[in-house]
Amino acid sequence: MVESVFSVDGVLARADPYYQPREGQLAMAQAVAHAMGAGEVLVAEAGTGVGKTYAYLVPALLSGERVLLSTATKALQDQLFSRDIPRLVQALEVPVRVALLKGRSSYLxxxxxxxxxxxxxxxxxxxxxxxxxxxxxxxxxxxxxxxxxxxxxxxxxxxxxxxxxxxxxxxxxxxxAKDCHVNQARRQAMAADLVVVNHHLFFADMAVRESGVAELLPSVRVVVFDEAHQLSDAGLQFLGIQLSTGQFVEFARDSLYAGLAHARGYADWPQLAAGLEGAVLRWRHAAGDGLASSGKRGWAQGAPDGVFAPDWEAAMAAVLQACGLLVQALDAYHDIAPDITRLAERGTSLLARLERFGQPCPQGSVRWLDVGGGLRLVESPLDIADAMRTRFLPQPQESVDDDGWPATREGLGRAWIFTSATLGHDAELSWFVKRCGLEGARILRVPSPFDYAAQAAMYVPEDFPSPSDPRHGSAVAALVANAAMSLGGRTLVLTTTLRAIAVIAQVLRQQLAQLGSSLEVLAQGEWPKLRLMERFRAGAGPQGGCILVASASFWEGFDVPGDALQLVVIDKLPFPPPGDPLVEARTLQIEQSGGSAFKEYALAEAALALKQGAGRLIRHESDRGVLVVCDSRLVRMGYGKRLIAALPPMRRLSGAEEFHAALEDLASVTRTSTTDQTFL
Structure with missing residues (x-):
């Protein structure tokens, strides 16, 4: 059945005149269908252009099973629910009820x-x-x-x-409660055949076991994770414990409002709330000069690194006392109103978490203090592998069929499908598999159908300043300014740190002004992300050309097909940030077990991130472009071969002359294309 849908005269071809059968897409769809039928675990890496969305959606819609589909972001949820799934449901003519379920913060x-x-x-x-x-x-x-x-x-x-x-x-x-939008969304999800959630909601509900997904999961036999490479990071947020000064301030203010509204005169609510806010303020000051410089501080002993332990412990004790007094007052009048009852429970939970952070960090976890506008205390496991093995995944099947697939048997377990364009750099996809506890899963790697050698080129300027050189950011900006002027914009600069965004954007604007260019420089953080994306995609149009300098989430999930993006510049090799407590804990764990932290962890992380960043360049069969990596370690160091091997097979540009010739070639093709369109 699946094969006929993807055939040259199948359902998809009849529904879309531009549809072209792809061998890789069919192979993935067949593997997904078998995994769903056999109740097995499948990890499928599908390169850009394979069409992985339809490759898992078609088997899911035809399976007759209840399916839970989890995505990385709410934006992708909306795309699946509003565009991809309705199109397929109409083409396949299947009577499937579909529901969209997000977290509480998405609903009024x-x-x-x-x-x-x-x-x-x-x-x-x-x-x-x-x-x-x-x-x-x-x-x-x-x-x-x-x-x-x-x-x-x-x-x-x-x-x-x-x-x-x-x-x-x-x-x-x-x-x-009767008109609650969250409750309505959950009721719709409970009645649906296919429910679209996101990774954060999946793990949040797994952690508390009290909302819609926790009720849905036992009755769902097929679970699909798209953009699965983000699964581990999402899971760590909810498998650990977090506590912030902001939560205490919000609790104090909500208690003040509820106390005055429902129990005025029963307690001195202003004094109790002010007492807690004052204790929180002193707690923030106990972090010393940390508020002047944001970042993570390791926390191996009684207090975070660089914080005077006696002051820290005294400040935490003061918050405990002030919060306890407010909770006592709320609890004494909890039967007056639901708001008071819930606040008492909320305060009790805050106290329990604060007391936990006063105890030693459990073995197998890492703890740190995140300093920003306030303080955020975090305790996290090193990975989600144990949780996945013990709380979700079925036991391995004991028998296999003639093709080597786990044999179907009575009382079949749940099927788990994990897919993404980037899951590893080796045949076993070990980067993803080990971190998520999926040893023994069926592995499928489907290469991209794009002709990267013809469509893309890579350039590494070897005479560039070292990444540790203060001149590096300015050198990146100079290269980008000249290159982007040749292309009329169409340039995405990906940085490894947020600090580099400001440096590169500032110098870039100065250089473009000196060169008399009207190109617009967009910088992450100056506009909302969605607005930046929309402006950049329209950059080749009437608004004029632009350059986007960004980091973090723009390394993945940012899709710009066509001529609007022709040059991707990566400032440095994306190794894990030194000094990050989670990175240090994972490094220590590997070294204590006799492994090489650099090879097994740092290099693997860099390879995946580099692959994701480079993946922004070619998004369609007709796209053409150049990737620039402004880090000569990629060609000077021995490990560079492993990083290059993780990238798509682009042709290499050997020097500045070839680089500028490639840019001119792109610009001439774009000008010709634009001229042709003018006379259509």
């Missing part, structure tokens, strides 16, 4: 919206306008999904006012 909370109306005077004029826009939209929305609200910045401080968290949700005691 009617109860907290009502509370925000009374507290609106505390906000700025801009925040008040945003709140008014949300309130107007709330009267017409059916889903309550905030992504419907055009122009709402996902970084807006108003969002926490009108959404709930696990800590502040009133549950069945909420006066708006």
């Amino acid at each position: 909370c009617l109860h907290r919206l009502g509370m925000a109306r009374h507290a609106v005077g505390e906000g700025s004029p801009q925040q008040i306008r945003v709140l008014a826009k949300i309130e107007e939209w709330s009267r017409s929305t059916r889903s309550g999904d905030l992504s419907e609200l055009t122009g709402l910045d996902d970084r807006s401080p108003v969002i926490p006012w009108v959404t709930s968290t696990r800590e502040n949700c009133l549950g069945s005691h909420c006066p708006n």
